[in-house]
Amino acid sequence: MKGKKRNLEFYYLFFLSITAIAAIIYSVFWADQAVDYKALIQENISGVTSIEKIIGTKPAYKVEAAGGCYYAVCDSAMGYQSKVETMSIIDEKGMVEKVLVTKQGETPDFFERLYKQDYFNSFNGLSVKEPIYLGGASGYSGYLAGNQTTNYIDRISGSTVSSHAVAEAVNGGNLYLSRQIFNTAWTNPYDVFQLTWKELAMIVMYLIALAGVYVKKLVRIRIWVLLVSIGVLGLLINQFATANLLFSLIHLQIPGITNIKWYVLIAGSLGFIIFLGKNLYCAWICPFGAAQEFLNKVAGFKPLGISQPVIKKLKLVPSTILWVALILGTCLGNYGTLDYQPFGALFLLKATWVIWLMLPVFLFMSL
Incomplete structure (x- = not known):
C-alpha cells in the first residue's frame, strides 16, 4: 500500500513537471506576440x-x-x-x-x-x-x-x-x-558598473550561509543571520527570491551586469540548489521565512503532531501552487499578474487586497 502511495506521488510530480516544461516551451517559443x-x-x-x-x-x-x-x-x-x-x-x-x-x-x-x-x-x-x-x-x-x-x-x-x-x-x-x-x-x-553596500551586504550574507554548510559551528549564528536578513534584505534592500524571478530566468530575461542584486539572488537561491543540492536561501537568507520563524518562537506554540502521511501530502502543496502559477501565467501571457507572494505586503506595506487577505495565512502557517 505504501509503495502504491509513493507511486501516485511520483506520477503526480511527474505530471506537474512534464506539463510545466511544456508550458515553458510554449511561452518561450510561441506565446510571445510581436x-x-x-x-x-x-x-x-x-x-x-x-x-x-x-x-x-x-x-x-x-x-x-x-x-x-x-x-x-x-x-x-x-x-x-x-x-x-x-x-x-x-x-x-x-x-x-x-x-x-x-x-x-x-x-x-x-x-x-x-x-x-x-x-x-x-x-x-x-x-x-x-x-x-x-x-x-x-x-x-x-x-x-x-x-x-x-x-x-x-x-x-x-x-x-x-x-x-x-x-x-x-x-x-x-x-x-x-x-x-x-x-x-x-x-x-x-x-556603468556599481558595487554599493547593498550588493556587498547580500554577498556577505550568502557567503556566511555557504560557510555554514562546511563549518558546523556556524549553525549557531543562523538565527542572527536571519534577524539581519529581515532588516537588510527585507526592510532596506527589498530583494527576495520569488517564483517570478525564476520565470524571468527561464525566459532569458537577464539584466545587464550592472544589476548585481539579480545575479546574487539567482546564484544564492537556484545556484546553491543546483550545485550544492541545498536550499540555503530558505534556511539562512529568506527574510519572510525568518519572520515566520521568529513569530513561531515568540508564539511558543507546540508542534501540532501531524502524521507523516499528511506531512508528505502537504509537501506537495508548494509544487502544486508553483505549477498553477506557471500554467495560469502561460495562459494569461503575463507572469506578473500572478504575483501572489506576500513579501511586498510584509516589507513594503504595499499589495493588492487579495495579498493582504492571504498574508496572515502565510504568516501563521509556521505556528
Missing part, C-alpha cells in the same frame, strides 16, 4: 504620412507627419521580474515628445504607480543629446547624484526598480538615435 510598432506610431503621432525604418540594430523609425519630422526608437531593460520595453518618440530637434511602454511583465500593482503618478510624461521635453538621469535612486546606475543638469526625472517611490528599468530603456534608445541621427555621442550612465 508588437506592431508602426501601428503604435500612427496611434501616437497625428497626421502620419510615411514611416521609414532606420536600418540598424534597434527598432527605429523616421516618421513624416503633418506636424513635422519625428523619430521613434525602442529599447528594453530588466525590471523587477521582466524586461520592460519602451518606445521613445523624438521630434526633429532631439527632444522627447512621448514615452510609451510596448512590453512589460512587472507586478501590476507596482507598475500601475508609474501611470498613476504621471511618470512617463516627465520625460516629455527632455533631450536625447545627453543622458536622462534618475533622481532619488541612490545605489542604482544612472543615479542623478551630484550631476548638474536639468535632464533628469525622479523615480516613483515604492516602484524604484520599475522606474529605473523604464529610464534605462529610454536612455538606451535615446543614445542610439543620438548617434544615428543627431551625430552626438555620450556615455550611458546606466551601463
